[in-house]
Amino acid sequence: MSGESYDCIVVGSGIVGTACAAKFAQDGMHVAIVDCLGAGLGATAAGMGHIVVMDDSSAQFLLTKYSQDLWLDLAARLPNSAEFQKCGTLWVAADEEEMAEVERKHSLYANHQVPTTILAIRELASLEPQLKSDLSGALLVQSDAVMYAPAVAKTLMEDAVANGAHWIEGEVTSIGHGSVDFRDGRSIKSQRIVNAAGERSAELTPGLPVRKRKGHLAITDRYPNFLHHQVVELGYLKSAHSVSSDSVAFNVQPRITGQVLIGSSRQFDESPEVDHAILSRMLARAVEYMPGLASCSIIRSWTGYRAATPDKLPFIGPWPEDDTIFLATGHEGLGITTSLATAELLSAFFSGRTPVIPMEPYLPAGTRLVSHA
């Protein structure tokens, strides 16, 4: 295998890398996908698996909407282990100011043909009786979904291999100038090397402004029918925006088993250990919104790293400093959602097709490469 040449080498077998490998192999390219772990075992396994349309910017909206449409098409082909559920997202408003945000989101989504429903407190309480009763209301985004992302990454990897892709296990130490080099001395060649290494992508492509943003999650024992939708506080947006300090937000997800996945936290912190102070704050926030959680047992808590960029948009496209390197990284908390669109955009770029949405906002170019962290 050493020295073998490919049409494309994808470095990283998380949800983004496996989506890329599956798409490129389907396009007829001779593909290798490499990682030191199996499919979907890094941030893909650590995260929530929420497929969500987000409107932090119009570029983010277009990418998440395009990708959600791709997921809804793919859903019928996913195995049961993917636990795909179109449960919808409830964005809950704690006060009148957040209720104004509900209305703004409703109009914006409607302008892009994404149907949503504004719920008054009484309707919200009937959909999710465990929520506290003094909320102002919520926005229901029916098309949002959840899934078990590691199982999906495994399926995408199987698709890639079925279309001729080579899965190569090994620790990559450097990429560039047409070569992917492994710690054990092996190397493989391609004129298209896709850096899909997520939170490790800046180690392989120095100068890339992608930072590790740590998050915590906790999961409960099984409480069937406790929760029915992904429920997120609208204050989440304020939390996700605050780049400078540690933050927590109420974000819960129903699993098929009846378990409740509880998030979320954001920190720039390199240590992988659970930080009990921020975990406590995160759980207290969850109990504030959903008081019944206080009597549920947590059976596990863990951490993971998001690959964060300064402007909250991923890097998708050619790296200006080396014409053999292409980026598919920096998806922060939206990698599960935007992985399929990332693969489609790069596929269009490689084949010279016009992409379904403009690629410019995601290109690693210009002021986007100036780190303002």
Add this chain to the structure above:
Amino acid sequence: MPDLVTIAINGAEVRVQSGITVASAVLTVRSGFRRSVAGELRSPVCGMGVCFECRATVNGEPQQRTCQLICEEGMVIEVDE
């Protein structure tokens, strides 16, 4: 003659010696307590709050470790069938 208490296990009244754990009481009538995600019937292993295999709904509270609870008169226990 020891004191007895009456509890309900899946709707059936059961009289047991007072002072015993709910797990012990359930074991007098059945061995299965809960079903795993895969549907297997599970039974207690440790009897000391560690294995979590004795979980059941007690007085409406789900996922209680029954080996850590002492039977009280009128308790309502629900285990997986």
